[in-house]
Amino acid sequence: MRLMLLLRPGGYHRASWRMPDSPAEQAADLEIYVEMARAAERATFDAVFMADSPMLLSDPWDYLAQPLEPLTVLSAVAALTERIGLLATVSTTYYEPLNLARLLASLDRISKGRAGWNVVTTADPRAPQLFGGTTQVDHALRYQRAAEFVETVCELWDGWEDGAVVVDRAAGVLTDPGKVHRIEHHGRFFDVSGPFNVPRSVQGRPVLAHAGQSPDGLSVAPRYAEVLFGVAHDLADAQRVYADVKSRVRAAGRDPGHLSVLPGLLPVIGSTDEEARRLDEELRQLGGADTIADDLALQLGLDRAAIDPAAPLAVDAVTHPDAIDGPQSWYRQIYADVQRGASFDDLVAKYSRIGRSGHLQVIGSPETVADVMEEWFTARGCDGFVVQGTTVPGSTDAFMEHVVPLLRRRGLFRTEYEGSTLREHLGLPRPVSRFADAPNPVAHESAFRSTAAPRTAGR
Structure with missing residues (x-):
């Protein structure tokens, strides 16, 4: 590993x-x-x-x-x-x-x-x-x-x-x-x-x-x-x-x-599973859910004031990943959650923990x-x-x-x-120079000689 x-x-x-x-x-x-x-x-x-x-x-x-x-x-x-x-x-x-x-x-x-x-x-x-x-x-x-x-x-x-x-x-x-x-x-x-x-x-x-x-x-x-x-x-x-x-x-x-x-x-580790969950909840309480909610609404292309936070989001109402010019990998994770029936509250709860990463949290x-x-x-x-x-x-x-x-x-x-x-x-092989076994028409002095026309005297 x-x-x-x-x-x-x-x-x-x-x-x-x-x-x-x-x-x-x-x-x-x-x-x-x-x-x-x-x-x-x-x-x-x-x-x-x-x-x-x-x-x-x-x-x-x-x-x-x-x-x-x-x-x-x-x-x-x-x-x-x-x-x-x-x-x-x-x-x-x-x-x-x-x-x-x-x-x-x-x-x-x-x-x-x-x-x-x-x-x-x-x-x-x-x-x-x-x-x-x-x-x-x-x-x-x-x-x-x-x-x-x-x-x-x-x-x-x-x-x-x-x-x-x-x-x-x-x-x-x-x-x-x-x-x-x-x-x-x-x-x-x-x-x-x-x-x-x-x-x-x-x-x-x-x-x-x-x-x-x-x-x-x-x-x-x-x-x-x-x-x-x-x-x-x-x-x-x-x-x-x-x-x-x-x-x-x-x-x-x-x-x-x-x-x-x-x-x-992203590990949240405690001596027991219960202790880890307590730490996660402590972080969640400190995490600024309003900030991530505003950010998510912007990414999804939604007016936050018009969202029913408990209802599943409509897939056709949110921005498609192909239309995102920014970090697509993170947004595709959000979009996949929407496709699975996530509500806006579900997304906020999840991404208030892991921010803009979308990575595995244990x-x-x-x-x-x-x-x-x-x-x-x-x-x-x-x-x-x-x-x-x-x-x-x-x-x-x-x-x-x-x-x-x-x-x-x-x-x-x-x-x-x-x-x-x-x-x-x-466990990677050591790469060999691409020039190692090739004919070398541009080696020796020619490697250091410019092919540009010579400069004229004076400044």
């Missing part, structure tokens, strides 16, 4: 920051991220994972969601940990391939092969205003651009073969020019020409993850993703998604075992949580989970101290690391 921990000091429940032991005051400080990462490393998690967004929304919980930029934080965490993987969410919408390739390759080198990139597109329709634009790019077009973005970044990473760095002082040879390649990418969205300047890491290149399972996302992710962060709160739905994703990977000519499907898990004792995880894993609903602390440190500590030992005793999770890179943790 694969396990990753979401680094979110404010917790994943909307009300978790109100708990007395919450480190909410430290959410924009490095120390709490290091503390959480070290705890996950002691528990032999595969990786820690940071979500990201450029947007600040209206309430305090949204501020706590991602107050710091992931690559900066994980570069610092890399120096203070040894084995755990470091997955950063970075959007393809507001970067260029070269600068992101350098940032991620640098993290991979600094961490000695522990870096990963969670590929996303920025869905918030207000984000373009922060970047000088006025309108959001179409959902399908964002993913088409993202697919070419990933391909371009991988070309850059492959520009250095293994053995390119020689450092033969006696012979005066620093690098083997025949193993450093000029990239010539000329596509629909990007034109990149020239050699990359960061050598390959011990794991070859960062692990590629993909978040979400909208139709547009699933049309491109199986070509490259090695981890899929899914959204599911029902085993039958998780099994459907799991089978669909694995078949898409196979159809893309890849080994389905080389992609791990990891839904989010409320119970460590044994109950482990039982659900084992069922999902053995029933081919997932390859593991991204643990999203409902409260921090409460849920994360309880999970590591009480659930992980149960998973180990059941033979479901490692007792120690066997490798040192993220690829080794995930």
Whole structure:
């Protein structure tokens, strides 16, 4: 079973920051991220994972969601940990391939092969205003651009073969020019020409993850993703998604075992099921149901004042998922609940706990949580989970101290690391540079020579 921990000091429940032991005051400080990462490393998690967004929304919980930029934080965490993987969410919408390739390759080198990139597109329709634009790019077009973005970044990473760095002082040879390649990418969205300047890491290149399972996302992710962060709160739905994703990977000519499907898990853990339910109710009372109700009504395209909260919502009265230009995976979970006959009160009760995630929430004792995880894993609903602390440190500590030992005793999770890179943790092969066995007409000096016309003298 694969396990990753979401680094979110404010917790994943909307009300978790109100708990007395919450480190909410430290959410924009490095120390709490290091503390959480070290705890996950002691528990032999595969990786820690940071979500990201450029947007600040209206309430305090949204501020706590991602107050710091992931690559900066994980570069610092890399120096203070040894084995755990470091997955950063970075959007393809507001970067260029070269600068992101350098940032991620640098993290991979600094961490000695522990870096990963969670590929996303920025869905918030207000984000373009922060970047000088006025309108959001179409959902399908964002993913088409993202697919070419990933391909371009991988070309850059492959520009250095293994053995390119020689450092033969006696012979005066620093690098083997025949193993450093000029990239010539000329596509629909990007034109990149020239050699990359960061050598390959011990794991070859960062692990590629993909978040979400909208139709547009699933049309491109199986070509490259090695981890899929899914959204599911029902085993039958998780099994459907799991089978669909694995078949898409196979159809893309890849080994389905080389992609791990990891839904989010929000545990509310008590010493007994009853104690866990009491904690859940305490959080619900603190959770600001009015805020989530307004948000849900807006997402559904309904006038909240006109809703009968106890009556089943009419499917044809709410916004269809295909019409949503924002995060579709979360909204499809809401829409599925409406199709099953949910009332507005039902939705508020559910999503006041888990916010905009739609992930699996398990409320119970460590044994109950482990039982659900084992069922999902053995029933081919997932390859593991991204643990999203409902409260921090409460849920994360309880999970590591009480659930992980149960998973180990059941033979479901490692007792120690066997490798040192993220690829080794995930059972992934080390990729070989695409240039390794190919003729190299653009190597040697030509790799560094511009094909542009020479500049004229003067300024």
